[in-house]
Amino acid sequence: MKNKFSLHPATCFLLLFLLTALLSWAGSIYEWEGVRSLLSDEGLRWLLRTLLDDYILSPVFQAVVCLFFGVGLFVHSGLGNACRRIADGTRKFSRKEKRALGLAAMTFLGYVALCALLAFGPWNLVRSAIGTLAGSPLADGLWGVCSLGIALPAIVYGFASDSYLSDRDVVEGMAYFYKCRGTYFVVLLFITLFFSSLDFSGLTHYAGVPDEVCRGAYLLCCLFFLL
Structure with missing residues (x-):
């Protein structure tokens, strides 16, 4: 009975949108200051023109699309489970797992060092025209940089621990979170x-x-x- 009458979050926000539309219609009738009706010609034109842009160009959508690649690999490769075991105090790892964890850690530290060198080093490759990080290519591609920083250690761990055997496994890992979420x-x-x-x-x-x-x-x- 509980599952039968519970609403999915997507349905809840759809109902909230419909409630907003009704309130805006009532507000336009009673001339609430600054209120525009969604149930009007103007509202329909706004919906058709901006809905997909607001969705696809939203910073949350772009961040999630980028991060899902790296996080999917992190979980799918087994690196996420290994990190959880370390956090739980579990020290029982095979020699191969210890080697894979060491390689993944070195890969991550090397990647962080490379990013820091590009950001603060003498070269102006990823900084803005005036040499700052604000408005720079690095700042614009931050989510991609973060996703790659998660993905590279996961790929190294996957191949070093034999959970990955070919490039097909890597592709499956990149798609893993899209399937789950x-x-x-x-x-x-x-x-x-x-x-x-x-x-x-x-x-x-x-x-x-x-x-x-x-x-x-x-x-x-x-x-x-x-x-």
Whole structure:
């Protein structure tokens, strides 16, 4: 009975969007200051023009797409389980696992050292035109850099521990989190739809809710349902 009547998070945010649409329609009728109706010609045009852009261009979507590659490899290769065992105080590792962990650790440290050298070294390869990290190519590609930093040690661990035998295993690892958490992208679509509709309708401004609070709530929802 519990499973029968429980709603999926995607459905909950769809219902919240519909509630926002009704409230915005009522607000436009009663002339609430700054409120625009989603159930209007203007609202329909906004929905058609911006929904996919708001979704695909959202920083959360881009970050998750990048990180899923690295995190998938981290879990699929067995490195995640090995790190968990270390955190739990388990010291019983085979010689091959110890060697694989050592190689993965050296790979990670080498990657971090390379990134630090590129960021703060004498070369201006990944910094901005004025030599700062703000607005630099490194900052723009931060999520990709982080994902690669997770993926490389995982690949090294996978081959060193024989959990990976060919490039097909690496590809499977990159796709692993998309298989396990694929529904998250559906939930994210409706989270984005709900918060974008709030912004367009002007209901949050009418209620006196600051934009910073809305952005924080959006990020909190995205993170909560990802975990």
